[in-house]
Amino acid sequence: MRAVKVLSVIFMAVLFSIVTVAGSALAAKTIKLHHLNKDDPFDNPTGAMATVFKSLVEAGTNGSVLVKTFPSGQLGKDKDALQQVKAGVIESGIHSVGGFASVYPLIGILDIPFAFPNISKTYEVFDGPFGKKLAADIEKRTGLHVLGFGDSGGFFQLTNSKHPIHSPADMAGLKIRTMGLDTHKAIITAMGGQPAAISWSEVYTALQTGVADGQMNPIPIIAFAKFQEVQKYLTLSGHLFAPYVWTMNSKFWNSLTDNEKEVVSYAAKSAIVAGRGMGRVIEASDRGLKELSKTMEVNTLTAAEKETFKKAAVPAVKKLIVEKFGADGEELLNAFLKAVQ
Incomplete structure (x- = not known):
């Protein structure tokens, strides 16, 4: 009888833990991430960005935020994916300037030929005060939150x-x-x-x-x-x-806790660095x-x-x-x- 009682207690504990884990999984927030290339971190810059981002977000939030990638334009062309991000159908996208111009034509001001003396200067500009100014203007005009500006592969x-x-x-x-x-x-x-x-x-x-x-x-x-x-x-x-523009649905961004925002933000910055590095490695x-x-x-x-x-x-x-x-x-x-x- 005592053995049965002990087994009952163990069973209830296991059942409770299963329910708790299942509940946590159901409660997890999911970022559906669009990008145009293969989901291979060694094949192309956006593949590297998506892979690093997923790893850092899921580890950094202890699974409270999950990332599901949709590579190779599975969700449509950039302009279609942008509308999905705006509408909240998906949460995030890494976009070419060609696609991004459909919602923010002013991105064309970046197209001054021979503007940059070297590739490292592009990183200074887009990670610095101008990048913040551009991100703020994009958010003001489109309602999209900008996670950063990636490297599409160099010049x-x-x-x-x-x-x-x-x-x-x-x-x-x-x-x-x-x-x-x-x-x-x-x-x-x-x-x-x-x-x-x-x-x-x-x-x-x-x-x-x-x-x-x-x-x-x-x-x-x-x-x-x-x-x-x-x-x-x-x-x-x-x-x-021509940089990649990495966006996130603003409503989803605002639904994140302060800690989750911090993790998503640094994960995106780290992923952008990884994408830049992969571009240079492939190039050389x-x-x-x-x-x-x-x-x-x-x-x-x-x-x-x-x-x-x-x-x-x-x-x-x-x-x-x-x-x-x-x-x-x-x-x-x-x-x-x-x-x-």
């Missing part, structure tokens, strides 16, 4: 299937794929080419079939997209830096420039050649920004350029 470089590029004259007649941003189109036009706005999922086929002659992207993106299979020439122009490793140079003819613009492109492109893009965005755009542009300098 944009040019590829094409026709010939090497050394001057604006070499761009004449080349159809270059861009995001659907007016500023990106203006850059290509001013540099002598013909912009062709094509969605990311269609770029490889467009290059393969000749719908576009070339495109512009950072080295890691060129490599993991395997553009070397359909492009012959790579020009290291370093003419543009056998998977980056070295791999591309096996099948592509690579040339680097000289300082004088860069200056020729810069003189052609910068005034055109500045003019477009002021005309399109007015006083607000000009004020934000000046703040950006001041931060760079």
Whole structure:
């Protein structure tokens, strides 16, 4: 009888612990996180960001906040995912500037060609006072909370299937794929080419079939997209830096406890550092420039050649920004350029 009583007590204790664990699991908050690339931390920057973020959030909150990632655009294009974040259908997304412009067109003020002297300067600008100013303006105009600005893979470089590029004259007649941003189109036009706005999922086929002659992207993106299979020439122009914008639904952010907010915030910052590091590693490793140079003819613009492109492109893009965005755009542009300098 005593044994039965003891077993009953043990059974009730086990049952209580199961119920408690199940209750905790049900009570956990979940961050559904959208990004456009593979969920592989060694394949691409957003894969590294998502993986590090999930690990740090779940460990740091002791499981009170869980992260479920939706890679490779499973939830749709960036502009679709952005609307889902705004509506609270999902809680967070890591977005390209092309997609982000659908809710915040002013992101185009970042598209001044040849603005940054080196990659480390981009981190100073987006982690510093200007980054905070930009995040605050985004929240004010869109209602989205900004977790930070990631690295999409470094500076944009040019590829094409026709010939090497050394001057604006070499761009004449080349159809270059861009995001659907007016500023990106203006850059290509001013540099002598013909912009062709094509969605990311269609770029490889467009290059393969000749719908576009070339495109512009950072080295890691060129490599993991395997553009070397359909492009012959790579020009290291370093003419543009386009950050990822990492957002979170504001209502969900406000539902977090102070401790959870702290964990989510530092997890995002750490994840952004991881993404930057992975971009640099891919760029410098056998998977980056070295791999591309096996099948592509690579040339680097000289300082004088860069200056020729810069003189052609910068005034055109500045003019477009002021005309399109007015006083607000000009004020934000000046703040950006001041931060760079």
